[in-house]
Amino acid sequence: MDYFQTIQQAIQYMEEHLLEEISYTDVADHVYLSAFHFQRIFSLITDVTPGEYIRNRRLSMAGQEITLSDVKVIDLAYKYGYDSPESFSKAFRRFHGITPSKAKKADAPLNSFNRLVIRISTEGGTIMQYRIVEKEAFQLVAKVEQFETEAVDENGKEVNKIAGFWEDSRESGVFTELMQHAETDDFYGVCAPVSKDSLYFDYGIGMVYDGSEVPEGYQVWDVTPTMWAVFSCIGDTPGCIADTWERIFKEFLPGSDYDMLDDTDFELYPADGPDNLFCEIWIPVAKKN
Template identity: 45%
Template sequence: MEWIAAMQRAITYMEEHLLEEINYEDVAKHVHTSCYEFHRAFSFLTGITANAYIRNRRLSLAGREIVETDASITDIALKYGYETPESFTKAFARFHGIAPSFARQKSAKLVLFNPLTIKLTVEGGKSMDYRIVQTEQQKFIAMVRSFPIEIINDDDNHDVADFWEECNQKNLIGPMCGLRPDGKRDLYGLCSPTKEGKDTFEYGIGVLLDGDTAAFDLAEMEKAGYSVWDVKPGTYVVFDCVGEDGDCITETWSKFYKEFLPQMGYEASEETDYEIYFEKGRPGIFCELWIPVKKK
């Protein structure tokens, strides 16, 4: 229940500071969690990022104020955090579908975006298969890139998918898979938690380094842009992502926060999480999702 309560505290904090200069980083500090974990948890629990929530609430309130008061559009723009009437007009029109100047016309339709309330609902008749695995220290050879935290769970962003496509097109995956024997060429999508003071996270595409991996020249691989990714020993909860595309990964993350954490006595751990794309997969399984957790 801690995540549910923390996210509700976050919403309350945002509502109390809507007219101040705040973003998801400020909210994360208020609920005493990392920016990365807060952004991810909030977006998967609510279906919207914290920054988008703040923006939508401001624009909703601004629309109401335009209709109900005689305040100038410039003053309203400044009140809700916009530096110029022009930037406010663009944001307002995207959200409401009309310009602020038309909002005062009779019968103008505006969008209402009410405060969120997070509640835990219990539904019967559904199963969520998982297993808990204790892992030893692991190493991977991977092609790694940094991405902004804001892209997590952003349906309009395809940067990570484009990274996979780029690695395929440039044959950057082949040299890594070639280090593994047939039948053990599983690919890993590695995701690191953000570091203190950073607004990015690292995502890597790689293969496991173990006794089955062929010898290779690390210096030459590093020259080609690859790097070694270390993962500490830990406890992981493992889920099958059932589906035909990456949407099932998003759905599994959502279930992790909404169903698994509130019920199972675990909390998320800020270590590497990863997807495994098996060379010889099982029918209907897109990948396995491994999420680091720890007992409360």
């Protein structure tokens, strides 16, 4: 799969349907990806979420229109997909920094969010190390929760709730419970879409299952046999995970002989490893046709 071309096709589709009732799940369907996989690829390549892109483009267009015509705020609200003038005015002010009524005045300062165009640029020849591993099926015993594929704050900015899940699990004794049912000392952060069109994904904190009785509130996570591309996250903080994911989509996948499969991927936190290794990212891959 050409991820850059896929995202450009997604942007084209969004632009053609900005004035219609559309969500990022509709866009994901258009480019034949699960909502979870599409949201992650789009965000890593463009630095904005699909939902944020749609909102910002609509508010940018609304700002242009309000300064060039006598259109009523209520008409703009419904035109650009808002349920009420109040919700539109709130979003408008958050984006532009002024209310719609003030924007109607001459020389009002407004913000612009232009259409994205994806271009591939060649930069310094950096090396991204990886290894390809063929692994048989295995099972994890895991504490699993569902998270929104696009979780945003009141300002429409993406928020990451996974770190909080890890912290809550540590404080509530999840790690200790998992170790009672594990074959190894390694921890996993495992992730998969709930279904193709779901707005949620499953994320589990787990360990390799030893076959004992699964404790209440936990479950067995089956990881299917496949080929994996494995990347080391080097650093002292979780930020190195996001940096590695960005490089996977911007550097590794476009230039490699592999496509990422829309299935379970995971972070592996080995009990024994180099001091500078935060974790490993394992992504399921297949040879390109």
